[in-house]
Amino acid sequence: MLNPIYNSTWDKALTTLREKTPENSIINTWWPPGHFIKTTAKRRVTFDGATINVPQAYWLANFFLSQDENEALGILRMLNNSGNEAVEYLEDSGFNLSTSVNIIKDVVKRKRPESKELLKKIFKNIYQVEHLLDLTHRSADPSYILLYNEFVDNNIQLSFIGHWDFKKIEEINSDPERLKNIPKPNSREYIDFLWDLAGGSLKYSGLLTQISRDANTILFQDNIKIDLDTMKTLISSKKYGTGVPYSIFYLHEGKVIEKISQASNLPYSVVLSASNGRYNCLLLDRALAKSMLVQLYFFNSKGLKYFEPLEEVSDLTGRTVIKTYKVNWESFQP
Numbered sequence: 001m002l003n004p005i006y007n008s009t010w011d012k013a014l015t016t017l018r019e020k021t022p023e024n025s026i027i028n029t030w031w032p033p034g035h036f037i038k039t040t041a042k043r044r045v046t047f048d049g050a051t052i053n054v055p056q057a058y059w060l061a062n063f064f065l066s067q068d069e070n071e072a073l074g075i076l077r078m079l080n081n082s083g084n085e086a087v088e089y090l091e092d093s094g095f096n097l098s099t100s101v102n103i104i105k106d107v108v109k110r111k112r113p114e115s116k117e118l119l120k121k122i123f124k125n126i127y128q129v130e131h132l133l134d135l136t137h138r139s140a141d142p143s144y145i146l147l148y149n150e151f152v153d154n155n156i157q158l159s160f161i162g163h164w165d166f167k168k169i170e171e172i173n174s175d176p177e178r179l180k181n182i183p184k185p186n187s188r189e190y191i192d193f194l195w196d197l198a199g200g201s202l203k204y205s206g207l208l209t210q211i212s213r214d215a216n217t218i219l220f221q222d223n224i225k226i227d228l229d230t231m232k233t234l235i236s237s238k239k240y241g242t243g244v245p246y247s248i249f250y251l252h253e254g255k256v257i258e259k260i261s262q263a264s265n266l267p268y269s270v271v272l273s274a275s276n277g278r279y280n281c282l283l284l285d286r287a288l289a290k291s292m293l294v295q296l297y298f299f300n301s302k303g304l305k306y307f308e309p310l311e312e313v314s315d316l317t318g319r320t321v322i323k324t325y326k327v328n329w330e331s332f333q334p
Contacts, residue, residue, distance in 0.1 A: 009315045010036060013146075013322040016311045017041035021326075022142045026080045028060065029146035030157075037146070046079065055084040061162030062105075064155075067290040069304055073332050074108035080140040086132055093128065098166035104136065112137045143327040144310065147297045149320065155293060156201050163198045203268050205240065205283040218279050226272060226281065231259050233270050240283055245270045249289050255303040256295060273298040301325055306332045 010033070017027060018041045026044045027037050034048020047056050059079045066072035078086060086107075090100035103122065107115045112133055119129040172178045183189035195201060208221040216228040222237040231250060236242045243265040249258050250272040258269075269286040271294060272279060288294060300323070301307040307325045314321040 005032075006036060007315065007320060009313050009320040009322060011040065013311065013313045013324065014040035016313075017043055017144065017146075017324065020310065021144060025142040025144055026140075027144050027146050028063070028076060028080070029148075030060070030151045031057070032151070033146070033148070043144075055087065057161055058164065059084065061158045064158055064293040065162045065288075065291050067287065067292075068109070069292070069306060070332075071109040072292045073306055073327065074110070074136075076143060076327065077138075077140045077329075077333070078104070078108050078136040080143050081138050082135040086135040089132060089135065093123075096170060098170055101166055107132070108136050137333075139333060140327075140329055143329065145296060145307065145325040145327065146322065147293070147324075148322045149318075152293060152297050153206055155204060155288070158293070159200075159202045159288075160195070160198045165197050165199070168197055202285045202288045203283070204285070204288060207280050207282055210279045220279075220281050224270075224281060224283075226270070226279075231272075233261070235266060235283075241266050245283065246286060247289075248272060249294075249299075251299055251302055256299050258290075271298055296325060297323060 014036060017025075017037070021027075021041075021043060023042070024044075026046070027041065028046050029037070031047045031049060031052045034045040034051075037043055037045050038048065046060050047054050056079060059075055063072050063075045063079070066075065086104050087097070087100045090103060091097060095103070107118060110118065115137065116129060116133060119132060120126070123129050123132075172182070183193050205222075208224060210218055210220055212219045218226050218228065220226070222239055223235065224237065224240075225234045226232070226248070231248050233245055233248050234243075235245065244261050244263050245266045246264045246269050247258050247260040248270040249256055251257070251274075268283050269289040271282050271284065271289050274280070282298075284294075295301065295304060296307060300312075301309060306328045308328055310324040310326050312321070312323045
């Protein structure tokens, strides 16, 4: 009641979706605004507050974390065709969950003829091959990506869900001794145990705003300096360390460039972006800097081939920022 989530910015973004997208569209975003989208935009969603326990969350997390546009759209095409049915079909055919997930990850990133040859080595029955390909490669309905600042800032959930190690879970469940040694729920050790199953969390500082500018040298929060001419980045921070980051990502002539520093001593990357005439930066793991999440939200899909900006809306304070993109299926799967 004190901090309303739904506001005029959300209303404008969702009204645009209702008015400018086909009725059979699917809006792909994280679960919190799902009911908003269904109610105001009148469009389908991947999952919402009533379906946050479905496996679709795993695949959507992998879409946002993917560093390859073709792989990301292969995941999205399957997700918007058949949800998790491809994995379920493999499980019904006798494969365990970890093997099923790995097969699907390998299949969705390839074109259909190549995937067909791969699956023919797994299935002797061509009907099974074609059925699985229909679940993963059939043309998807109109699809849109919706990103909002709260989701991007809280992206820690993506690595926890998207990097879940099914193989390790199966090994633990099959070993009574290892099951006995699982820490008690609600303990710090149990939290560490769960994060270990996901390979640890990805580093992410959140947005650091521009404080001052001296010629082409920008000073950001936490004493981060970036020279716009050379892209040399120096950090002297109690929170983030002192020295030079591994690399910096920035926009140049419509493309996202990564410049790696040979003098780096800090293990993370920097993303430099601009908004309303001022620069912002963030410090994060290189894998996250290369992800679809960052490429879409901070670089507005520049350099990507199959995402077209639909609308960006924000309130005067910048506390609510919403960006929507159309997926160009026609170019991706002619």
